[in-house]
Amino acid sequence: MPLAVLPSSIWRLPAAFGDGRGLGERTYVVFLSVLSEVFAFAAIGLIARWGEVFPRWVPFLRGRRVPRRAAVLPATIGAASLTLVFTLLFIASEIRGTTIRGGDLPADYPSQAGGWEAAWFYLCYAPLTLWGPLLGVLTVAYWKRRSAAERAPATA
Numbered sequence: 001m002p003l004a005v006l007p008s009s010i011w012r013l014p015a016a017f018g019d020g021r022g023l024g025e026r027t028y029v030v031f032l033s034v035l036s037e038v039f040a041f042a043a044i045g046l047i048a049r050w051g052e053v054f055p056r057w058v059p060f061l062r063g064r065r066v067p068r069r070a071a072v073l074p075a076t077i078g079a080a081s082l083t084l085v086f087t088l089l090f091i092a093s094e095i096r097g098t099t100i101r102g103g104d105l106p107a108d109y110p111s112q113a114g115g116w117e118a119a120w121f122y123l124c125y126a127p128l129t130l131w132g133p134l135l136g137v138l139t140v141a142y143w144k145r146r147s148a149a150e151r152a153p154a155t156a
Contacts, residue, residue: 001040001041001043001044001131001134001135001138002037002040002041002043002044003127004040004127004128004130004131004134005036005037005039005040005127005128005131006037006040006127007123007124007125007127007128008036008124008125008127008128009033009034009036009037010033010124011120011121011124011125012029012032012033013029013030013033015029016029016030016033039078040131043075043134043135043138045066045071046071046075046138046139046141046142047138047141047142051066051071051142052065052066052146053065053066054066068143068146068147068150071142072139072142072143075135075138075139075142076136076139078132078135079132079133079135079136079139080132080136081132082131082132082135083132083133083136084132085100085132086128086129086131086132087129087130087131087132087133090125090128090129091129094111
């Protein structure tokens with residue numbers, strides 16, 4: 001999951017340090033890239049041990065089982081939201097040639113540039129369209145695995 005988000009995060013970083021950007025705008029772009037990677041990395045909890053049992057470094061919860069719904073509910077909301085925004089709306093706006101809000105694309109929009117600049121934009125942002133669907137698949141697999149584990153009789 002983090003690798004699907006990484007290209008778009010890297011693509012944004014040069015914009016943060018381009019000319020004419022204020023400190024607030026630069027901070028926002030860097031923060032958005034880092035936050036995206038943090039959320040993408042959190043999906044690893046759906047396949048890692050720390051997604052089933054709280055790690056030792058978590059105060060008051062260490063060693064306890066992670067409630068299944070506490071992991072599945074935010075993951076489901078995230079998968080649905082990411083699929084809507086990055087997959088459906090992004091693809092629809094690219095097909096229509098408009099912004100997500102329906103306005104005309106600005107002349108300096110990356111996909112309008114043509115040539116290698118547009119190709120680089122699509123190469124970096126295409127994996128991001130997979131983030132929501134991949135998170136959905138991981139969420140269903142986590143739910144099924146945890147449900148089966150809780151139904152299975154304890155072995156001696």
